[in-house]
Amino acid sequence: MLVEETLKRIQSQNGVQGIIIINSEGIPIKTTLDNASTVQYAGLIHQLVMKARSTVRDIDPQNDLTFLRIRSKKNEIMIAPDKDYFLIVIQNPSD
């Protein structure tokens, strides 16, 4: 229930277009987008987060990736990685 609440709160924020939760294997657990986009995002972002994390740790083994933001022309993809799960939010900043 708490999870639902959290996700609802996030969804209600300004400009949020979609939320995806994927596990460490890249399987989408929960999503607000359609299946095809979800699968695409899951596959691509999973690889990107793995690469980003390994980059950060290669430079400094004590360091770890806490957040990843990809700003594009049309929107911003924010990824919060955890040990087992990733929370992905696509936001279109309204300003």
Added chain:
Amino acid sequence: MEIVHVYTKLHSEFGRQCLFSDRPAELLVDVPADQSLASQFTQRTRRDQSLQASRDMSEHRVNTKRFESESCGLNHEEGGWPKDVNHQVMEQTIRFRKKVEKDESYINSILQLGSVMEHCIRQNNAVDIYQDCFEDGEMPEEHQEPPSAKTINVFRDPNELKRTVTGLSWHPDGGEKLAAAYSCLEFQKTSRDMSLDSYIWDIENPNRPELSLKPASPLVCLEYNPKDCHSLVGGSYNGQIAYWDSRRGSQPVETSSVEHSHRDPVYKIIWLQSKTGTDTFSASTDGQVLWWDVRKLSEPTERLVLDPSREGNPERALGAISLDFESTMPTKFMVGTEQGLVVSCNRKAKTPTEKVVCTYDGHQGPVYALQRNPFFPKNFLTVGDWTARIWSEDIKESSIMWTKYQMSYLMDACWSPVRPSVFFTVKMDGVLDMWDILFKQNDPTLSLKVCDEALYSLRLQDNGRLVACGSQQGEATLLEISSGLSTLQKNEKSLLAAMFERETKREKILEARQREIRLKERSRSEQSRSEDGGREDIDQSPLQLMARAEEDFYVLTETEKKGKEREDQDLSSEL
């Protein structure tokens, strides 16, 4: 110390068969190490030396092979599902997901991630951290960088036998593609093995043309339809016109019939502005300008014979080499001829005699290029023999501005679509010149040697930054010009307008004066004719003409002098 080992063989034993047998090793010499010699040597500094089992060469060049890469999309499929879950089956996936959602660690991590995420989302909504803080309304002052151009790509004719790039046309939508027409214009130099194809190149990929067009005869010119980015029309060496749709492939959708086409290579073909967007007209050295509707290429819709005497006589027609059509003046068009004349015509004239409005006596050789200035349609640029000339429509006697005689023949020219005072020319020695007439009129602002062989064609992309020029060996080079030459300067239009006006006025005055003189001549000759009773010889030899001119001159000066003397006398008498 000498170490000698002697092999002996009796003379009588020569020629005998060799009988080999095993033998234990025999120590012949044993030289122990002598440490006292070490003092004569010093240790050499260690050095890394790499060795390669390859031949030693005095001069050698290596170039990697061309890497052909193709981009293709990736198909995403779901993966990562554990072995017992078949991801096609909805039930199993749902069950799996529900199981995960019940997991403790899942809940904890999501809660934690959720709060982090919310923070960032709120940040985004609060402040746009990527906004432009310092809005620059105008570009900062021109850095006076010297004008330059750099080659971006070279598109080579993929066939063995290279043909000249005789025509170039940019894709109308953004110019990502370039269509190039290849043919061999030298008389009887086409061999049977020469390919007939022309190509459409994607400017990002110079290795392979995107599409090849296969006409029945090599194309001399090729044009994209500015309204429809998929259709192209091409004029070929045998006089036929062919129409392609790039979606439909390499074969022409339709070709005009041989009987009704031109009888000479079609040198230029242009699309017209019409409601249907399917009209074109073409010009060729057989003296005809033909109008076509590409939906029905079996017969031209209209025909005009370029006869300067306005009789429509094809025997005396001038061969047309270049054509210009400005969409702001849809009924008028201009033709540049092989004989050096520029003919201005009106399409909507009622009678054929009125079709040819006027002619401009331009060059000593064929007028290879003709284009109106996109900003000042009354002025147009022609190129032929060794000069480039700028004309004003009203002045028919001579051009208002011209370049000095260049070292080699000019083959093509065009105005820059963004800067009214800039135009480009290509020459037979492979040089691309950029002229900025507001900056310097005697010499080109920038002169670049593009290649060793002659450059035959030139085309600028609509954004004014990319230039494509085609050479005799089938190479189309793509250059990017520096921003200085491709951005509109302040007051450029007004300055250029003032310049054109000034030059036009000058020419007008000169023309008026010339006419006056001629009128005077004629009236005097008429007078003298009526006096002599028509005994004046019309075909006078040049010497006689010169003598007469001299006489007239002296008479004139004498009368002037006498008039002056009389004036002076009057003045002095008054005093």
